[in-house]
Amino acid sequence: MPSATPPTPRTAVRGTSRLVAYDFGAHLSTWELDGRPVVWCSEAAVLDGSKAIRGGVPVCFPWFAAGPDGDLSPSHGVARTATWRRAGTRDPELWAWTLTDEDVAGSAGVEHLPGPFRLRYAVSVPTPVEHPSLRLDLEVTNPGAAVLPVEAALHTYLAVHDVRRTEVLGLEGAGYLDKTTGRRGHLPGPMRIEGPTDAVVDSPGLPHVEVVDRDRRLVLEAHGSTQTVVWNPGAEQAAEMSDLEDDDWRGFLCVETAATGDHGLRVPPGATHTVGCTITVHDRSADRRRR
Numbered sequence: 001m002p003s004a005t006p007p008t009p010r011t012a013v014r015g016t017s018r019l020v021a022y023d024f025g026a027h028l029s030t031w032e033l034d035g036r037p038v039v040w041c042s043e044a045a046v047l048d049g050s051k052a053i054r055g056g057v058p059v060c061f062p063w064f065a066a067g068p069d070g071d072l073s074p075s076h077g078v079a080r081t082a083t084w085r086r087a088g089t090r091d092p093e094l095w096a097w098t099l100t101d102e103d104v105a106g107s108a109g110v111e112h113l114p115g116p117f118r119l120r121y122a123v124s125v126p127t128p129v130e131h132p133s134l135r136l137d138l139e140v141t142n143p144g145a146a147v148l149p150v151e152a153a154l155h156t157y158l159a160v161h162d163v164r165r166t167e168v169l170g171l172e173g174a175g176y177l178d179k180t181t182g183r184r185g186h187l188p189g190p191m192r193i194e195g196p197t198d199a200v201v202d203s204p205g206l207p208h209v210e211v212v213d214r215d216r217r218l219v220l221e222a223h224g225s226t227q228t229v230v231w232n233p234g235a236e237q238a239a240e241m242s243d244l245e246d247d248d249w250r251g252f253l254c255v256e257t258a259a260t261g262d263h264g265l266r267v268p269p270g271a272t273h274t275v276g277c278t279i280t281v282h283d284r285s286a287d288r289r290r291r
Ligand SMILES: O=P(O)(O)OC[C@H]1O[C@H](O)[C@H](O)[C@@H](O)[C@@H]1O
Pocket: 052, 065, 075, 076, 179, 198, 199, 229, 230, 231, 254
């Protein structure tokens, strides 16, 4: 249920990282390194709990977008606009939350829940070995007696210098659905963002994706997922979105750790499945010096 009182941000500083999160949606809204965003949040994001936060890492569950048949609302499921409960943390977690089907009783869309569920979501900032990193883990437990079929995604908004000059490596050759045209195909090479992009890419193994922009290489290593969704609205769609400034679309790219549609999760009774991702930040000038 959208929160009755405006959500309060929590801020933490760990080394060179500064992070901001809300219990509303268990939403990490910002991750900055030395004051510069890695996980991007819109300046026009609505932060009063009346709608999902535009930016950060929306947690999509138990469906993605409008669901497998395109007829469900709210968009991306009930979890991203629910107020989660804070949970105790285990090292190196910074924040953790839980959410169950009982917590969302009465919210819009709950008639579409596929069964009872228990979620635990944690944001961790591991002590950097060589490069700064962030780890996200969404544990999905099925407390019911039947298989729990769900979609899930960590809808990460990554800050880039200019999306039109950004390359996404690691998905070459994979099958994908281009949601802007409805066509399926195989990615011929590295992805370049030349206009509105909405690609659901099936992963042959666990994806290791690199987002390379002018001076940074963001490495995403997923676990427990089956797909990577790459999304940017482009200029026209962005202009229609009230929670994006007109030029914002140039400065982010969503690269989402996902399991949707035919590649969704089927959690057996009593089992827990974890979907997650580690994002590591590499400085490209250091890469060049090493060569
Ligand atoms: O506007 P939202 O509900 O946040 O969704 C934003 C986008 O999320 C995903 O990336 C989907 O693949 C897109 O189809 C959708 O437009």
